[in-house]
Amino acid sequence: MAKQSNFKKSKAPKLSETTMTQIVFPNDTNPMGILQGGRLVHWLDTAAAICSQNHAEHICVTASIDSVKFKAPAKVGDIITIKAKVTRSFHSSMEIFVQAWAKKVLTQKEYLINEAFFTFVAIDDYANPTEVPVLKPTTDAEKQEYELADERKKARLKSK
Ligand SMILES: CC(C)(COP(=O)(O)OP(=O)(O)OC[C@H]1O[C@@H](n2cnc3c(N)ncnc32)[C@H](O)[C@@H]1OP(=O)(O)O)[C@@H](O)C(=O)NCCC(=O)NCCS
Numbered sequence: 001m002a003k004q005s006n007f008k009k010s011k012a013p014k015l016s017e018t019t020m021t022q023i024v025f026p027n028d029t030n031p032m033g034i035l036q037g038g039r040l041v042h043w044l045d046t047a048a049a050i051c052s053q054n055h056a057e058h059i060c061v062t063a064s065i066d067s068v069k070f071k072a073p074a075k076v077g078d079i080i081t082i083k084a085k086v087t088r089s090f091h092s093s094m095e096i097f098v099q100a101w102a103k104k105v106l107t108q109k110e111y112l113i114n115e116a117f118f119t120f121v122a123i124d125d126y127a128n129p130t131e132v133p134v135l136k137p138t139t140d141a142e143k144q145e146y147e148l149a150d151e152r153k154k155a156r157l158k159s160k
Pocket of ligand 1: 121128
């Protein structure tokens, strides 16, 4: 159970929204030159960690990863852009929605390759869960995701 505090700060999602870019090198790929799934998930996890820590102002750990969808392959030489955004904060946990796109250098054509939900938990100096700021959604899309996040959290905990 997260330790209670007087930390009642509220923050907009855009304050912690994170964009990370990578280039796919041969060492990131399978023998067909396709970006390995595990490497991509590692990058998504890093972007989500940066995003959650900027929201929480604490060290955060990955508690779960779900609904990971590999929608299209990326290939060696492609530029990968990853965006991570907090959809809702609870007590000590936050849901982060992460999307990744691949861009072909020569044509500049960009397409969605992955989407996933990460749950991060903020921890204190003793690695115990600790309270995070309230998320204050501002746009209609953010408000909608905020509402849906509650149902997703319930489903996640049910399958824990
Ligand atoms: C994540 C962790 C800190 C949760 O600790 P815990 O003692 O189980 O804490 P609690 O049961 O009080 O849960 C704390 C929060 O995590 C959430 N949580 C715990 N397990 C979860 C799961 N599998 N999926 C989603 N949320 C989860 C709880 O809902 C709660 O959220 P809330 O405070 O916002 O309501 C702990 O399980 C842990 O350290 N796991 C290993 C993390 C790790 O090594 N990650 C990889 C390296 S970063």
